[in-house]
Amino acid sequence: xxxxxxxxxxxxxxxxxxxxxxxxxxxxxxxxxxxxxxxxxxxxxxxxxxxxxxxxxxxxxxxxxxxxxxxxxxxxxxxxxxxxxxxxxxxxxxxxxxxxxxxxxxxxxxxxxxxxxxxxxxxxxxxxxxxxxxxxxxxxxxxxxxxxxxxxxxxxxxxxxxxxxxxxxxxxxxxxxxxxxxxxxxxxxxxxxxxxxxxxxxxxxxxxxxxxxxxxxxxxx
Numbered sequence: 001x002x003x004x005x006x007x008x009x010x011x012x013x014x015x016x017x018x019x020x021x022x023x024x025x026x027x028x029x030x031x032x033x034x035x036x037x038x039x040x041x042x043x044x045x046x047x048x049x050x051x052x053x054x055x056x057x058x059x060x061x062x063x064x065x066x067x068x069x070x071x072x073x074x075x076x077x078x079x080x081x082x083x084x085x086x087x088x089x090x091x092x093x094x095x096x097x098x099x100x101x102x103x104x105x106x107x108x109x110x111x112x113x114x115x116x117x118x119x120x121x122x123x124x125x126x127x128x129x130x131x132x133x134x135x136x137x138x139x140x141x142x143x144x145x146x147x148x149x150x151x152x153x154x155x156x157x158x159x160x161x162x163x164x165x166x167x168x169x170x171x172x173x174x175x176x177x178x179x180x181x182x183x184x185x186x187x188x189x190x191x192x193x194x195x196x197x198x199x200x201x202x203x204x205x206x207x208x209x210x211x212x213x214x215x216x217x218x219x220x221x
Contacts, residue, residue, distance in 0.1 A: 007076020011210030013069040018203045021062040028054060036192060041133040048114055048132070049121045055114045063107025063143075070100045073209065077157055084164025092156045099149040106142040109135055146191070147198045151182020154205065171208040178205050 001009075025035050032043045048055060074096030081089035113135035120128035143149065158175030161167025167175070178201030184194035 010072035059110035067104035088160035147182035155179025
């Protein structure tokens with residue numbers, strides 16, 4: 001399998017991790033107010049005590065699996081963009097790998113937070129909540145609570161694709177919208193809304209990238 005075919009498969013995988021994340025967020029995790037600024041840390045830790053595997057799977061899929069697939073997408077898109085816009089392609093590669101690293105780190109810290117909370121809760125529930133809340137804040141700072149790195153990468157990829165005509169119009173349009181929404185998560189008063197737009201837009205964008213006629217590998221559609 002070539003890098004370009006791997007890139008197309010990896011892009012669809014990234015979209016699938018987003019779909020999984022949204023599905024779990026609006027069902028199982030909704031009562032905990034997970035994913036919002038009003039998250040109930042005590043309720044989350046009590047949930048971890050009963051069902052720790054749910055959040056382990058959540059973190060592993062939306063962060064770790066996503067980061068691994070994202071790395072392949074970044075490299076494949078770099079190769080595609082480099083044909084027409086080599087300088088822009090090099091820049092997108094740097095920002096893309098940076099984003100993948102942050103996402104991977106967020107997932108690793110998220111899983112450590114779950115493991116520590118599960119260990120502490122039976123003997124010291126208050127400390128378990130404090131430790132989880134602290135580590136969760138670090139997780140959010142790395143990428144779970146903002147999408148600035150991802151927004152920059154998708155925006156740069158879309159601009160490069162537009163300039164070099166190496167991405168289709170739909171893909172570029174979705175990328176410009178999604179990238180802008182990612183940058184908007186910088187502002188707390190619209191963070192939840194822009195984050196939702198980034199996530200939903202990201203699903204559509206990754207699918208467009210993965211299923212485009214070029215399969216992340218040709219310069220023309």
